[in-house]
Amino acid sequence: MIAALLLILAVEWPTFNGDYSGRRFSPLTNVNDRNVKHLSLAWSYRVSGPGSAPIKATPLQVGGVLYFSSPDHVWAIDARTGREIWHFVWQGKGGNYIGNRGVGIGGDTLYVETPDCHLVALNIKDGRERWRQTICDVNRYYYSSTAPIVIPNHVIVGVSGDDIDNPGYIEARDPADGSLQWRWYTVPQKPGDPGLDTWPSLEMARHGGGMTWQPVTFDPELNLIYLTTGNPQPVVAHVNRPGANLFTASIVALGADDGKMRWYFQASPHDTHDWDATETAVLIDAPLGGPPRPSTGRSGGRGSVQPRKLLAQASRNGKFFLLDRTNGKALLSTDFVPTNWSLGFDDKGQPIPNPAKHPQVDGALVSPNQAGATNWPSPSFSPATGLFYVSAAQAYSVWYLYDTGKNPMGWGGTDRGGWAQHMVQAIDYRTGKIRWSHKWEGSGFSGLLSTAGNLLFTGDGSSGNFVALNATTGEPLWRAGVRTAVSNGPITYTLDGLQYVVVAAGDTLWAFVMNE
Amino acid sequence: MGAAILFLLGVLAAAQAPAAAPPPAAAQPPATGESGEATTRRVCGTLCHDFEHVITVGRTRPQWEATVENMIGRGAKATSAEVAAIVEFLSTRHTLSPTTIRGGVGPADKPMVDPKAVERAAPLYASDCRACHGPDARGTSDGANLVRSDVVLRDRYGSTLGPYLASAHPRPLPPLTGIQVLLLSHFLRARVNDTLRGSPLFTPGDVLTGDAEAGESYFKGEGGCAACHSPAGDLSAIGRRMDPITIQQRFLFPNNVASRRRSTPAPVVTVKVTTPDGETVSGPLVHLDDFYVSLRDASGAHRTIRRGRGVQVVKSDPYAAHVALLPRITDKTMHDVVAYLASLK
Numbered sequence: 051m052i053a054a055l056l057l058i059l060a061v062e063w064p065t066f067n068g069d070y071s072g073r074r075f076s077p078l079t080n081v082n083d084r085n086v087k088h089l090s091l092a093w094s095y096r097v098s099g100p101g102s103a104p105i106k107a108t109p110l111q112v113g114g115v116l117y118f119s120s121p122d123h124v125w126a127i128d129a130r131t132g133r134e135i136w137h138f139v140w141q142g143k144g145g146n147y148i149g150n151r152g153v154g155i156g157g158d159t160l161y162v163e164t165p166d167c168h169l170v171a172l173n174i175k176d177g178r179e180r181w182r183q184t185i186c187d188v189n190r191y192y193y194s195s196t197a198p199i200v201i202p203n204h205v206i207v208g209v210s211g212d213d214i215d216n217p218g219y220i221e222a223r224d225p226a227d228g229s230l231q232w233r234w235y236t237v238p239q240k241p242g243d244p245g246l247d248t249w250p251s252l253e254m255a256r257h258g259g260g261m262t263w264q265p266v267t268f269d270p271e272l273n274l275i276y277l278t279t280g281n282p283q284p285v286v287a288h289v290n291r292p293g294a295n296l297f298t299a300s301i302v303a304l305g306a307d308d309g310k311m312r313w314y315f316q317a318s319p320h321d322t323h324d325w326d327a328t329e330t331a332v333l334i335d336a337p338l339g340g341p342p343r344p345s346t347g348r349s350g351g352r353g354s355v356q357p358r359k360l361l362a363q364a365s366r367n368g369k370f371f372l373l374d375r376t377n378g379k380a381l382l383s384t385d386f387v388p389t390n391w392s393l394g395f396d397d398k399g400q401p402i403p404n405p406a407k408h409p410q411v412d413g414a415l416v417s418p419n420q421a422g423a424t425n426w427p428s429p430s431f432s433p434a435t436g437l438f439y440v441s442a443a444q445a446y447s448v449w450y451l452y453d454t455g456k457n458p459m460g461w462g463g464t465d466r467g468g469w470a471q472h473m474v475q476a477i478d479y480r481t482g483k484i485r486w487s488h489k490w491e492g493s494g495f496s497g498l499l500s501t502a503g504n505l506l507f508t509g510d511g512s513s514g515n516f517v518a519l520n521a522t523t524g525e526p527l528w529r530a531g532v533r534t535a536v537s538n539g540p541i542t543y544t545l546d547g548l549q550y551v552v553v554a555a556g557d558t559l560w561a562f563v564m565n566e
Numbered sequence: 567m568g569a570a571i572l573f574l575l576g577v578l579a580a581a582q583a584p585a586a587a588p589p590p591a592a593a594q595p596p597a598t599g600e601s602g603e604a605t606t607r608r609v610c611g612t613l614c615h616d617f618e619h620v621i622t623v624g625r626t627r628p629q630w631e632a633t634v635e636n637m638i639g640r641g642a643k644a645t646s647a648e649v650a651a652i653v654e655f656l657s658t659r660h661t662l663s664p665t666t667i668r669g670g671v672g673p674a675d676k677p678m679v680d681p682k683a684v685e686r687a688a689p690l691y692a693s694d695c696r697a698c699h700g701p702d703a704r705g706t707s708d709g710a711n712l713v714r715s716d717v718v719l720r721d722r723y724g725s726t727l728g729p730y731l732a733s734a735h736p737r738p739l740p741p742l743t744g745i746q747v748l749l750l751s752h753f754l755r756a757r758v759n760d761t762l763r764g765s766p767l768f769t770p771g772d773v774l775t776g777d778a779e780a781g782e783s784y785f786k787g788e789g790g791c792a793a794c795h796s797p798a799g800d801l802s803a804i805g806r807r808m809d810p811i812t813i814q815q816r817f818l819f820p821n822n823v824a825s826r827r828r829s830t831p832a833p834v835v836t837v838k839v840t841t842p843d844g845e846t847v848s849g850p851l852v853h854l855d856d857f858y859v860s861l862r863d864a865s866g867a868h869r870t871i872r873r874g875r876g877v878q879v880v881k882s883d884p885y886a887a888h889v890a891l892l893p894r895i896t897d898k899t900m901h902d903v904v905a906y907l908a909s910l911k
Contacts, residue, residue: 144675189720213762215714257714284761388893406897411771413814414897421640446892447639448818448900452768457704459713460761461768466632466811467819468639469889491854493641512643513855526856 063111063541066152066197067428071333072267072276074430075500076542080549081564082503086518086528092550092563093132097125104537105554107152108197108428108497111543116552117155117174118559121147121165121195126177129552130545132561136177142166146193146211151265151426152538154198154205156225161205163194169207169228183228185209190216197265199275201306204231206275208262212324214460215257215283218298220266222309232309236260236279236297244311245296254291259283260298264328264426269359269375274312276331276361276375277302281321286409287453287462294319299327301363301371303378313378316400317365322408323391323449323465324420325366332431332438333375334360338480362479364429364440366422367391369401370482384482386424386475387444390417409449409463419447419468425495428539432500435521437485438477439506441495445470472511474498476524486524497539499551507551509536516540516553516560532560602655609644609652610637626766627657633764635815638822677722679756687753690746694739703757713758724751774810774908776898781906784899790887791903797910805908814904818892821885835883837861842876851881 059068060077067074081089097105097120109118116129122142126135145165154161159180160172167186172179186192191213199206204222218236223229237258238246249255261280268275282291282298297311299318304311317327337355361375368389372382380399391407407416417423421443429440446469453462473489496509506521512535518528532555540553552561600608611617630653638644644652691703698709705711712718721727724747731739731747742750760767785791795801804813815822838848839859847869852860859879860870871877883889895903 190716191719214719214758215761285763390893410897412773412775412901413770413811415818415892415895415900417892419639446818448814450770450773452765452770454771455702458761459704461763461765462761464636464763464768466636466639466770467815467822468636469819469821469892470639470641472641493643510855512641513853515855515857517856529855529857 061544062113063109063543064155065110066108066154066199066265067267067330068541070199070201070268070270071335072330072428072431073332073334073433073500074428074498074539075432075434075502077502078542078544078549079501079503080544080547081501081505081542081551083505083520083527085564086503086505089518089528089530089551089562089564091530092130092561094561095125095127095132095134095559097123097557097559104149104534104556105559106149106538107554108539109541109552109554109559110153110155111541111552112155112174114545115174116559117153117160118554119150119153119162121150123150124153124160124162124172124177126174127559129543129550129561132559138172138177138179140164140168140170143188145188146191146195149195150197151195152197154200156200156205159225161198161200161207161225163196163198163207165193165195167192167194167209169194169198169205169223171228181228183223183230185221185223186211190214192216196263199265199268200225201268201275202270204306206266206268208264208266208277210261210263212259212261212281212283212285215259217256217258218260218262218280220262220277220304220309222306234277234304234309234311236262236277236300236302237282237295248294248296250290250292257283258291258295258298259285260300261326262328263326264330267331267333268306269333272359272376273306274303274375275306276333277304278326278328278331278363280326280328281318281324283460284453284458285324285461286322286449286464287451287455287458288320288322288408290457291320295321299325299367301327301331301361301373301378303375315371315373315378315380315398317363317369317371318367318403319396319400320403321367322403323367323416325418325422327363327365327367328426329363329365329424329440330428331375332362332429334362334431334433334438334479336360336433336436336479338372338381360479362431362438364424364438364442364475364477366418366424367401368418368423370438370440370477371399372479372482382480382482386440386477386482386484387442387473388417389423390415407449409451409465411451411454413448413450415446416449416465417446418443419445419470420465421445421468421470421495427495428497430498430500430506431479432502432506432521434502434504435476435500436479437500437521438479439498439500439508439521440475440477441472441498441508442475443470443472443493443495474506474508474519474524476506476521488519488524488526492535494535496536499540499542501542507540507542507553509553509555511535514555516555516562530560530562532556532558600651602651603659605644605648605651606655609642609648627653629764629766630656630660635822639819677755679759680752681756683749683752684756687746687749690749691753695750702760703754712754713761718754718758721751721754724748727751727754770811772810773814773901774905776901776903776905778902778905778909780899781902781904784903785906789891789895789899789903794887801907801910803911805910810904810908813907814900817903817907818888818895818900820888821883835881837882838878838880839871840878841871847871854879854881 107118109116122140124138192211196208222231238255282295299321300316361373370386383399392401447465451463492511492513494511499507506519515529534556538554703712728747837851849862
């Protein structure tokens, strides 16, 4: 399955991360570190009207057509020419319009989530609605913003919203009609549920948050999906939820067909900074240990040591984790930027929060800030360089506790002010060491794409450029001014023998091509 | 307050920026002729969320100021003048007031709260509901948590609350008029909103917990603050001119433009560029990325130089010393410095 997807990835971009691994690595080499300076504009497509900006969705490219979304909107445009084929508008009824990460496609059906808690299926040929299903309760301040992931026999959908104290969950839906196949709550819902001993009461657990903002990754051989979960509730004021608050801010392996938990790893035990742990769980098949692999190879990095089933996450709290994805055991836990909130790691490799750095009435200076050491924009792993790339920030802010009562709800505090230095960190997945670090003058996070052409594509934040870096050294090689910050994760594909690179910045999709 | 930070900036700028630097306005042209709404749309409605998301919830002016400040801390880019225009627009047009009591239809369908209705409902809640549901409606051993009640959350201006109170409430209640139900609906929605981020209840507590003497020693010694600042000069009577939390924010994050007053000009970041043939150009920085550096030269002209082999770019950030504090300073010292500065009356 993975091999088949990799083959497809040369010509298409069929799912949120390109393939199920979350690596956002393309085997294409037509555009490479030697010729990228000639990469030129193919077309741009600007959306207009309500809900048009910014485009956070990663477009899918299937059959020469790009499909992408923003809240209440889905577009199909010609991947060669940028001309619109159809535009679907959902008649929304409330919810949160902060963003939409994209669509899922299975066969000739497209799946998209809406701000008012619907999963909608469209015919990819004409954008006509096939069916709709309610997946959450908009009155309870849930909303939907994530990209559905289509795996064999299931559409995996997550839910969003950390305004009031609700439980997070993830669902598998029937691709044919959207009916519910299974639902897994991220926090205990009834007596006897695992993790309940990490909450003071069932009542607190049942309202304990843990939203499922990020599209999952999937290992077809193990038949496991890898879910990353959001912050606990109440978010900042935490006096009434002592304990680790499982399974919030965690990486969780679930059986794809039964929705049952196989293992978990908590990236931010008892989170009090809205850090989540929803960054992509990137699946890496590579050796661990043994001789260092060549850093400039374009072969896909075949090592002499047997590849292992690994999982890596650069988490919003500033920690980089490498796990054995068969059992969730941590192989490596380290900082990918300096942080000041933890007292090392426990025997499971999970960070130990420093109580002094929980939000305080008179303020605690904490790094990272609320936006985090990274955030939802997609990381990338290149098997060619052996490097895990993350859009990162060294950031500080002061965290205040506002609700000092015994039973806070909702937020009860926040951070103020702040300073941040944004950068790309290139992390050696085996050691966690920073191989290179490239700082930006601008601010903001952007998604990443690495390719076998020894390139790393991303945005330089508010400086408003789409850039290509040398994936081995971080040296800037190419840029195009795209007016505003890159707002999604770039993709690449081949049509008619030409390699395209497509990225969104604000209300515009830009396509670049290497002409013959 | 503005005067203090102006002083502070002036001292820093004088210490690190060339005397020939033109006024900062040259570095970043003011957005002339643009409406407050247009500025807000441009700055707040593109990078992270769209404009409609920004104006979802009405806020008071201090809340909008804090919100905008927060956004700057998270990377929003705006000049002081733009920040002032944004706060003005939002505080005027998207305030909490009785005129915004109803949400819209379709995507804008959000429950709104009329503060006057909440006020009128308070005695009714106190007499009929509070004993069981608690002062903040979060429940007691005798009554449910109403902030988490589906009846309350699904309610729109009494639509579900009215029928529930009339016939489904666990204890029979005396009949309520339609107006009373509407008032209670506003009251309970306000209690839900109390828990949301940006809640009007969420205001800082006492940040004046440090030791002023220890703060003074740090200021004069290890902190190196006295190199640029003086309690008799730029910081004179700062404890009268700024509240403690503002002092705390500004000494840590002076480069957060929202934390400056609108009368204060932006700090001048300067840059010195040396080209391969030895030419040196310096002046206020306009734009810098990996490929180009733009600045105003000594004549005031805009210059853009392509970065590449042999081109040296040296940036001077007047706030560099403040940024350098962040990884070093402890929370105790931070509180001590705030206490010291606040004591300068």
